[in-house]
Amino acid sequence: MNLGSPGKPQALIGFGQVRHRRLKPVANAFAYGTYFLLLPLRSLENNGPGALARNRRALLSFYDRDHGDGRGPEQGGALAWLDALLHGQGIADASGEVWLHTYPRVLGFTFKPVSFWYCHRADGSLRVIVAEVNNTFGQRHCYLLDQPAYGKELRADKVFAVSPFCQVEGSYRFRFMLTPDLRRTVARIDYDDAQGPLIETSVSGTLEVLSATSVRRALWHYPAMTWNVLARIHWQALKLLVKRVPFFGKGPLPAAFVSR
Numbered sequence: 582m583n584l585g586s587p588g589k590p591q592a593l594i595g596f597g598q599v600r601h602r603r604l605k606p607v608a609n610a611f612a613y614g615t616y617f618l619l620l621p622l623r624s625l626e627n628n629g630p631g632a633l634a635r636n637r638r639a640l641l642s643f644y645d646r647d648h649g650d651g652r653g654p655e656q657g658g659a660l661a662w663l664d665a666l667l668h669g670q671g672i673a674d675a676s677g678e679v680w681l682h683t684y685p686r687v688l689g690f691t692f693k694p695v696s697f698w699y700c701h702r703a704d705g706s707l708r709v710i711v712a713e714v715n716n717t718f719g720q721r722h723c724y725l726l727d728q729p730a731y732g733k734e735l736r737a738d739k740v741f742a743v744s745p746f747c748q749v750e751g752s753y754r755f756r757f758m759l760t761p762d763l764r765r766t767v768a769r770i771d772y773d774d775a776q777g778p779l780i781e782t783s784v785s786g787t788l789e790v791l792s793a794t795s796v797r798r799a800l801w802h803y804p805a806m807t808w809n810v811l812a813r814i815h816w817q818a819l820k821l822l823v824k825r826v827p828f829f830g831k832g833p834l835p836a837a838f839v840s841r
Contacts, residue, residue, distance in 0.1 A: 584680045584699055584707075584759065590621040592633045594795045595682075595766060596802075597786025601817075604778055607824045611817065615806065616799045618643060619766070619788060620681045622660045632792050641796050642686045648696065648713060663698055666839060667709065670725060675708040677701035682768065687800070690807045692717075694743075694814075697757070697768055707731070710757065712770075716743045717814060718831050724753070725841040731759050739772065740840050742832030746821050749832045750775050764788055 584590075595617050602610040618633075620643065625633070634642035636654050646653050649662030660679060667675050683696035698711040710726040722741035729735055735755040742749050751774040758767040767785040771778065789795055803809070822828070 584621075584678060584701065584763070589628060590624050590678065590680075592621065592625065592631055592791040593619040593763075593788045594791045594799060595619060595786030595788045596799070597784065600781075600783045600785075602781045603821075604780070605776075606826060609817065609820060609824065609826075611813070613809075613813065614803065615784065615786070616803060617784065617786060618681070618683055618685050618791065620683070622663075622679045622681055624678065626660060632790075632796065638689060640688060640800055642689075643683075644686060644691075647686070647691055647693065648681075648683070663700070663711065666711070666723070666725075667700065670839065670841060672700075672709055672727075674702050675700040677703045677705055677708070682766070684806070684810070687803075687805070687807045692807055692810050694810070695770070699757075710735070710755075712737075712755065714741060714743060716741075716831075717811070718742075720831075720834060721838075722835060723839045725839055726755060727841060729757065731757055737840065740835040742829075744818075745828055745830050745832075746818070746826050747772070747779065748774065748829050751779070 597615060598612055599615050600612045620633070636644055645658030648659040649666070652658055652662050663679060678701050680699040681696060682699070684691060684693045693715050696713045698713065699707065700709045700711065702708045707729055710729045712724040712726065713721065714724065715721050724737045726735045726737065737753045737755070739749055739751050739753055751772065754771040754773065756769040765787050767783060769783040771782070772780040
């Protein structure tokens with residue numbers, strides 16, 4: 582069983598943990614609780630949003646324009662952007678379900694360090710994964726991971742500045758895992774600089790159907806998640822400054838919006 586299996590998939594919410602560990606030049610690690618959405622966008626287009634507040638104000642919501650080139654629903658939304666991106670890369674066989682792993686807006690605000698687009702063929706097999714990365718400078722870049730498989734290590738050269746404490750060099754190692762019952766997911770991104778492994782990160786969670794009950798639980802346990810994400814990023818940056826980790830700044834944008 583996989584995310585591309587036929588049926589009428591529903592929007593999911595995952596409750597879990599974010600982990601981050603820096604290995605050099607000094608050690609720095611943290612882990613904290615989180616939640617995220619896992620949305621079957623083609624099914625939501627056909628069957629309606631269900632319990633998901635989409636493109637409207639709510640305590641917890643999803644807005645299409647928070648992704649890609651900022652298209653609103655009147656322009657086909659985030660799904661139309663993704664389909665255009667894939668066709669522009671010569672990928673015409675990802676016409677099956679598209680699951681988006683992302684953070685929601687909370688009280689109207691959002692920051693999405695990385696979102697994952699799991700794109701399937703019509704037969705339900707996984708065709709491509711797009712990692713959509715945002716930095717705190719308001720910049721965005723997409724890594725297209727071709728011919729993926731769950732549990733398989735995927736690699737991409739780093740071309741986009743995320744942390745000002747890392748140079749734009751080296752490569753990422755991605756690994757995505759999903760239990761057969763679709764109850765638990767793990768996404769790992771490890772970063773190697775020119776000298777070897779530097780940072781290990783992951784986001785994991787237990788999945789359940791998005792409902793009024795699960796939304797209330799998310800808001801009760803993490804009432805200020807967006808602000809917490811940003812506050813923790815800046816707190817960790819301060820700790821790295823205190824530890825005198827070299828600061829490299831923002832860095833230039835890559836020439837292309839998508840790297841493959």
